[in-house]
Amino acid sequence: MLRHCTELYRSTQPCLPLPEGTLAQVVAQVVTPQGPGAARGSALLCPGASRPCLPPRLVQRAGPTLNGTDGLRALHLNVSRDLAHDLLFSFSPDQGPMTISSVEEGTAGKIRLPREIFQSLSSQAARVVVTVLDIQQLGMFKEDNQVGQVLDDTVVGIVVEDMDISGLQDPVRLTFAHRQLLRNVTPLCVFWDPNQGQAGGWNTTGCVTVPGDKQTDCSCNHLTFFTLLLNPALNRFTAQTVVAVASTSCGVAVAFSIFTIAFYIFLRCNYQQFRSEESLRTNLGLHMNLVSSLLLLNLAFLLNSGVSSRALPGLCSALGGLTHYCLLCCFTWTALEGCHLYLLFVKVLGTYIHHYLAKLCLVGWGFPALVVAVAGAIGSYGAYNIWTMDHQTVVHLCWINSKHVLVHYITICGYFGLVFLFNTVIFGVVAWKNCHLWSTGMVQGHCKAWRVALAVVGLFCLLGVTWALTFLSYGSSSVLMLYLSAILNSLQGLFIFIWLVVLYYPKMEETTSSLSHITKNDRTMAVSQG
Template sequence: MQASYRLLLLGICIVWDQVQCSASSGRDECADPVAACPANSTCFDTLEYFYCQCVPGYRSTGKHNFTDKDRDTFCKEINECRENSNLCGQNASCQNTIGNYSCSCKAGFRSSSGQVNFMDGQSNCTEINECRENSNLCGQNASCRNTIGNYSCSCNPGFMPSSGQVNFMAGQSICTDIDECSETPLICSPVNCTNTNGGYQCLCKTGTFPSTGIKWVPNYSKCIELSCSEGPAENEPSTPLGEIQRLLRETCLQQSDQGSPDGKKLLQQDLLRNIDVLLTGPLHKAMISRFFQIVEDAVMRATPLLDEEQTQINGIALGVEIRLSRFTASPQGPVTLGSGNVTLSTDWSTVAGENSSGFAAVALISYYNLEESLNHSFDEDALARENHNLTSVQLNSKVVSAAISNAMPERHSSSVNFTFSHLQLKDSSQTAVCVYWKNDSSGGSWSKDGCETVEANWTHTACRCHHLSSFAVLMALYEFQDTFELQLITWVGLGLSLICLLLSILTFSCCRSVKGTRSTIHLHLCISLFIADLVFLAGISSTSNKGGCALVAGLLHFFFLAVFTWMCLEGIQLYRMVVTVFNATLPRHYMFLFGYGIPALIVGISAAANRQGYGTERYCWLSLDDGFIWSFFGPVCVIILFNILFFVITIWKLAEKFSSVNPDLSTLKKIQVFTSTAVAQLCILGLMWIFGCFQFDSRSLAMSYIFTVLNSFQGVFIFIMHCLLCKQVRDDYRNLLSTACSAKKYSEFSSTSQSASSQGMKSQHDTKESQM
C-alpha cells in the first residue's frame, strides 16, 4: 500500500514537469523584439528558438543570423555609394541615405526616364545641348559652343565681350561692335575706312576695286583700275549671249560700290541661268569663240566677289568649280579642280603669276552637252599634215574651259594638266589627240597646237597644255599603212587567182565531159569572180577620181553579188538532183535572169537610193555610213542562209538514199562529191566576206591578212575543187597532155585518132553525169 502510494506521487510529478516544459517552449521570444534583437534588425521566431537578421541597407558585424546571446553583434548601415563608385552609371551622382541610396544626373545632363532621383538601372543620363535647345542663349552677336555637360559663349568676329572674358555663360557679358577704323586708323590706308556692324570696309574710289577682291588684306591690298568690257548695243535684240555681256558689264561697274553683288548668287542665278537658256538651242560655229570668251570673262569677273576659297556650282548645261587664294606672299604648291568627267591640275605659281596683286583664282568650266555642237569643227588640214593616214576624228570627251587670274600665263614655264574621261571606250585602232579651241576667221576649230597627249588608255586620256583655252579629247581613227607583205600577198595571190579562174573558164567552156547545168553555173561563177578580182586588183585604191571610184565600187558590188547568186543556183541545182531526180536541169534563161538579174536589181536600187554611198575616202567600195554596206552584206547573208538550208536538206536526202534497199551508188557518190565541193566553196566565200566586214570596219591588221589571203586565193581554191578534184576533168587534162607530148613521136593522124577514141569511150561512160 505504501509502495503504491509512492508510485502515484512519482507519476504525478512527471506529468507536472512535462506540463511545465510545454508551457515554457510555447512562449514567443520575438514578442519583445527590442529585448530579443538589436536595432535595425528583424526577429524571426521558430518552435525551438529565434534568430535576428539585419534589415536591407544594413549589414551584421558578425553572423548573418544571430541571437541575443551574440552580445557583440549589431547591424551597421551600408554606404552603397562608397562601395561601388560606378553604381549610378556615367554622368550621374550617388547620394547615400539611411539604409538606402539614390542617383541623380550631373549638371548639364538629363535623366532619360524624367525622374530626378532614381535607382541603378532605372534611367540613363544624356547630355543636354543647351545651344540647340535655345538658339538665343548667348544673346546677339555671339556664338554658342556646346561642351560635355556644359556650354560656353563667345563673341562673333568684329565684336568684343563687355566683361572682357573671351568665353562666358549666358547673361555674364554682352557683345558690342568693334570700331576697327578707330582702333586701327591705318587699316585701310591709303583709302577710306568705313565701320560696319561686325566689320569694316575699305572703299576704293569709283572706277577702282581692291586687288584682293571683296576682302581687304591690310598692308597688302591696293586699289586697281577696272577695265569693264562693253555691253551689247542699245538697239541690239535681246539674246542670252547679249544678256551675259550686259550682266558682265554691270557686275564690273558695281565692284567699286559699297554694295558689291554676291559672287555666288551672281554665278548661280544670273550667269548660269542665261547660259542654260543659250545652250538649249543650237550654237552656231561663228558664235563659239565669242561664247567661250564671254563665259570665261564672266566667271573670272565673279571670282573676286566670292567669300569662300572653294566654290562649286552646277547648272543644267554646265558646271563651274573655282579655287581662289588671298595672300600676302605668293602662294606655292599644287592646285587641283575636278568634275565628274575631267580633272585639272596645275600649281599656284602659274595661277598667281609673277606680278601678283594678292589675289589668285583658277576656274574649271565643264559643258555637259556642248560636244554635240562641236563634233565637226576640226582643223582637218593641220591634222592631216601631221598624220597622213588619218581617216576620221570625233570628240570623245566633254568640253571644258580653264581660266586663271594671271593675265600673262604664257610667261610661266609650268603647264596645265587635264585628265579626261572618254565618252566611248577607245580601241586599239584609235588614237587620243588632246586639242584646244583655236579662234580664227572662220569662227574657230579644234587644234592640237601647244597640247600634247601624255597618256591614254581605254577610259581616260591625260593631256598637258602650255596655254589656256577650251579643251577636249579627239578620237582619231588612223588607217594602218599597208605593209609590204599585204601588198605582196594581194598581187601574187590575185595574179595566181586570175590565172586559175581563166583556166577554169576555159575548162568549163571546152570540156565536153562536164557539159551540163552544173558546169554552166560554175562557168558564170568563175566569170563573175574573174571580173570582180580584176576590177579589185586594178581599181580598189583609185580614190582620186570620185566618178571612177564610184564606178569601180558599183562593178564590185554587182559582180561579187553575182558570185553569190550563181553559188545559190548551185545549191538549188543540187537540191533538184536529189529531190526531183527526173528533172534536175535548169533552163538557161532562168539561170541568167537569176544569176545576173538579181544583182543588177540590187545595185540599181542602191544607187538610186544613195549614189554617194559608192566610194569612200580609203577604198572604192561601199560606204559604211547609214548602213549602206548592208546593201551587199544583207543579200549575201540571205543567200548563205538559203544555201545552208538547201545543203542540209540535200545531205539528209542523200543519207536516206544511201540507206535505201537498192541504192544507185555510183550516182549517189557523184552527188555526194558535188555537195562536198559546193559546201567547201560556200565556206570559203562566206568566211572571206565575214572577215571582209571586219576589214572595212575596224582596220584590224589581223583581219586584213585573213581577208587578203582568202580573197587572193579563192580562184585557186575553185580551180582545185571543181577542176583538179574532178576525175573527168583530170582525164581530159591527161588526154590533152598526152596528145601534145605524143605529137613528137607519132603522126598527128594516129595521135588524133587515139585521142578521139579515148574521148569517145569516156563520153559514153559518163553520159548520165553529162546531163547533170
C-alpha cells in the first residue's frame, strides 16, 4: 500500500507501483496528508462538532495540489451543496488538475462536474478529489488482452468522498484533447470496472463518445476513473475479407428472401387454410413483413456499397437515410414479432383485434420513417469511411456521419438494446410456458426433436438475436464476432426460408409446427376458462 511512501508532500522519491483494487480508497489515502500537516487536507470542523462547517466559499481548496508522487497529480476540494453552477477543471498529462472559471480554448483537457451532484448532499459540504494518473509509471489499470491504447497513458479519476455517484441525469463531461488522430484508430470513452474479467477492465456502460478532430467529448452518468481508449482499425486483409463475406451473404440473403415471399404467395394461392384461418394469415403476414424489411436492408446495403463512392452529397444523404430506415424497420419488426409472440403464448388473445396486421404495419413501417425524417432534418446523413491500419479506405458508405454520432448510439445501439432485452425476456417466458405445457400433459402427441430445435432457431432469427453479436465485436474476440455477425445477420433470410418451408409446408395432417399447436391449445383453454 501507500505506507511505503512517507512524507508525500516533501518527498521527491518515486513511490512503489500502486496496487490494483479499491481505487477510491487508494486515491483517498494519497490525497489525505499524513503527520503534522494533516490539518491542511482535513475537513473544516466546527468547534465541538463532528460535522463539516460550511466553508467560507462555495468551493475551497482543502489542500495543495499533490505533485510529489511520480505519475499521480491530485486536487482536493471542499464543495458546498449551495453551489449554483457546474464545476470546471482543466488537466493535461504534464500538469495536475486545476479549477477554471470557463471552458477556455487550449490544448488541455476539460472536466465539467454538474451541480446536480452537490445539490443532493445530506451535509453542508463534500470533498471532491480529482486525480490525473500516469498509468505507465504507476503500473495500474492493466487489462488482460487489451486491444486499444490509453491516450497519453492518462487516466482521470473523479471521486466524491463517502458517496457513490451514479445515474446522473446531467452527466459529467470530460474533454480529452489530442492531436489529429490517425485514420487507423477509433476513440472510445471508457471507465475502469474492477468487476470486468478477473483483474478488472475497461467498460463503456453509461458513457457516450463524441469524437472530433482535435478533441473527444465523453459524457458519463457516474463518477469513477475515466480515460480515452484508442482502438486500432482492422488490418486491410481482415477488413476486405469481412466486406467480401458480408456482400456475398447479402446476395444470398436477397435470393432467399425472394424465395420466402414466393413461397408465401404459393401457400396463399394453393391452400385454402392459409386464406381462411385467421391465425395462419396473421402469423405468415407478420413474418413476411420481417422478411421484406430484411430484403430491403440487404438491397440497400448492396446499392450503398456499390454507388456511395461515386455519389453526390445529396444522393449520398438519401442513400444513408434509406439504409438507416431499412435497418430500423428490421429492428422494429423483430420487436413486433416479440409482441405478437407475447400475445399468443402469454396473454392468450380471446378477442378479435380489428385490422390487427394493418396496425402492426403502421408501426413497423411508420415509426422508422418518423425517426429517419427527424435525423435527416438535422443533417445526420453523409459520407462514412472505414479505414485500415495502412491509411487506406476499405469501405466507403453513405451512412450517419461522424458529426452526429449520437444519432447512431441512440437510434441504433440504444433502440436495438431495448428490443433485444424485450425479446430475450419474451423468449424465456415462451420457452418456460412451452416446457410447462409439455410436462403437464396439456399438449398431446409427439414432436420430433429436430423440429423443436428448428423452431427454436427460427425464433432466434425472428427475434433478432443474431444482431446482438455486433455488440460483442470488441476486444480480443472482435474479429471472430465481426465474421459471425456479417454472416449470420445477412443470412437471416435463408434461415427464415428454411424455417417456414419445413414448419408450414402442409405435407401431412400436422399442418403447422408444435408452436402453433400450443397456441391452439392455449386458445382452447382460454375459451373453456371463459
